[in-house]
Amino acid sequence: MPFNSIEFAIFLPIIFVLYWFVAQQKLWLQNSLLLIASYFFYGWWDYRFLGLLFLSSSVDFSVGLLLGKTKEQTQRRVLLLVSIFVNLGLLAVFKYYNFFAESFVTAFTLLGRDFKIEHLDIVLPVGISFYTFQTLSYTIDVYKRKITPTHDPISFFAFVSFFPQLVAGPIERASHLLPQFSKKRIFEYHKGVDGLRQILWGLFKKVVIADNCALLADQVFDNYTEMSGSLLVLGAVFFAFQIYGDFSGYSDIAIGTARLFGFDLMQNFNSPYFSRDVAEFWRRWHISLTSWFKDYVYLPLGGNRVVKVQQIFNVFIVFLISGLWHGSNWNFIFWGFINALFFIPLLLLQKNRNHLNKIAENRFLPSFKEALQISCTFGLIVLGWIFFRSPSVNVALGYIQGILSPTLWDFPYLLFNILGKVKPLLLLIFWVVEWIGRDQNFALQQIDRVKSRKLRWGIYLLLIGTISLYKGEPQDFIYFQF
Template sequence: MLFNSIDFAIFLPIVFVLYWLVVQKSLRLQNVLIVVASYVFYGWWDYRFLGLILFSTLIDYTIGILLQKTSIEKQRKALLWTSICVNIGLLGFFKYYNFFVDNFVEAFSFFGREIQPNTLNIILPVGISFYTFQTLSYTIDIYRRKLKPTKDPIAFAAFVSFFPQLVAGPIERASNLLPQFYKKRQFNYSNAVDGLRQILWGLFKKIVIADNCAQFANVIFDNYTEYSASTLWVGAIFFAFQIYGDFSGYSDIAIGTSRLFGFNLKQNFAVPYFSRDIAEFWRRWHISLSTWFRDYVYIPLGGSRGSKWSQVRNVFIIFIVSGFWHGANWTFMIWGVLNACYFLPLLIMKKNRMHTDVVAANSSLPTFKEIASIGLTFGLTLIAWVFFRSDTVVQAFDYVLRMFQWTFFSVPESRPRYLIILLMLFITVEWFGRRQLFAIEKLWLSYPRWVRLTIYYVIVITIFIFGGKEQEFIYFQF
């Protein structure tokens, strides 16, 4: 079920009314309703994969309890590795089986040996990368004795399958989300209004920005050999805003929807395109995944401790794994390697923590130095996005090489005026709302009520004007 569909527009009010008017007095019934609603939400796409979520839920719920019952380290490690192997095994089978088989066959073909591949027609379950990491963090934290296991199977099932963030995050930690299922929730009008405002902004990002950018980005990438270098840069810019509007839009809708039901999810994006270096970008882009890899992969490897070689190794591992998480294609791993190369100079010169506050924190406009830093960071990000978007590594390298031809100084063939105006307005709103959890969280609140309502209605009308066919969110495929 898509957030930008008629189905969800009907589904959400029904669940909301049942949640607050029918089962409000019983915390357990509220949690049961969330589980049922979440399974309906997920099963709307393909009911056959509900068994995977249920299986992961039962495995990690049971392992969590067993970890608490034993203090023998060998048994605890065996339980932890059971959870890791089962979860990563399922993820690996559905997401990477054909990738490894195809590359195995190609490797033997290179040495003159022909092998008949035994690939399968595997359908990738939506959101498996997200809920797999969410359940893994639960068992890992219990193993580390940072978290006590729950004995409430309904609350745990609700935590794993919570429908607002089930298929594309944010990837929540049990330490933040799970305790919220234990506490009685009261309807809060102010939180609900804030949630609706965040949903509205998320829909604007997805339908108006991402979907319209996608139309032009797809044409340029699919026919890139026919365009000038300047147009290829425009295509990369359109894709950059497509993936940002699409994914951060999903996160805004997910977080806003959660607030309607009395839950608080972690911020997942913090205006990443205003970053002054790549390290800052990765602190602001897909925060829930970046911090997951930091806490469960990077730090256990040694992090930034140890020799320079160890630090370099850890950086490459974390970015390559992050790239591989996104999909079974070499383009994603090259994307990860590029970001590692961008990050390394900052790490070596110990400047990777130089920008921890928001840009122009005490002024309304950035300095020339900040503008230059933002421009350089955005330019490097665009080159990396080309690999993320391209179907093959060869196509990606060819696209990038063509971006630096002499036609860079020509007028781009594709420059839709309406979309350029929309992007300029969007960037302006994001800039003035850069200090907030989402851009319009507190913008215009000092204005009279009729002015605020007028602005919100304009956003709604804009969504209907520029909205077309329902389009899936990009990160559904990951």
């Protein structure tokens, strides 16, 4: 049930009314309602997916209870391995089996051997990478004794399947989200209003920005051999806006929806395209996944506590795994690889923690140096997105070769044929609003500063009208495939 669908527009207010007006008096009833609603929400795509969600939740709830009772370290390791094996095993079968099978066959073919492996005709469950990592964080943290295991199955199953962030994050930690299911929740008006604002801004990002940018990006990438170098550049830039509007828009709707039910989810995007280097970008982009890899992969490998060679190896491991997490294709792995290459010089020069302060702090406009840093960083990120968007590494390399052709300096007339004259203006306005709200949890949060109630409502109605008038061809959320 996508957030940008009529079905969700009907589903959300029904659950909201039942939650606050029927189930409010009893915590277990609220959690039970959320659990039922979440399974209904997820089963809307395919009811068969519910079995995997239930299995993963059951295994980790049971492992958590056993870890709480077991003191012997060997037994605790075995229990943790059971959780890891089941969760990553399901992920491997449903998401990666065919990819590794094809790669294995290709390797043997190159060696002159004829080798065949049967493919599995299976559907990738929506959001499996997200809820797998979320529930894994619970058993790992219980194993490390960072949190105590819960004995409440309803709370735990609701935590794993919480519908606002089930399909595409943020990937919440049990230490942050699970305790919120154990506390009585009372409706707070300001939280509800703030949640609605974030939902509205997320819909604007998705429907107006992402779906319209997809028109140009899809046409350029699908016909890149026929396009001029200048249009190929614009295609890559518009895909950068598309994926940001699409994914951060989803996160805004998820976080805003959770706030309607009294929950606080972590911020998942923090003005990433205003980053001054690649290291800062990865602290601001898909924050929940970046921090997950840092805590559960990078630091256990030694992090920055080891020699430089080992640090470089650790960085490559994290980025390669991150690329593989995004998709079972070599282009995603290569995308992770080149981002590691962008990151390594900062690590070697000890500049990967340079930009921890706010962007253009206490100033409306960035300095010349900051503007140059932001532009260069954005250029590197866009280069990486070419590999992310392309169906293969060869296509990505061909796309870049097309950019470097003499037609790079041709005027991209096709841009106006696809987008017209108004929508690029909307993109510019969007970019300005994002810049003004760069220090907020989401750009529209700053509307609190507007004292005039009429002006605030005028902005809301303008956004709603723009969404209705300039909605593009409906597109699936990009991260549903992960």
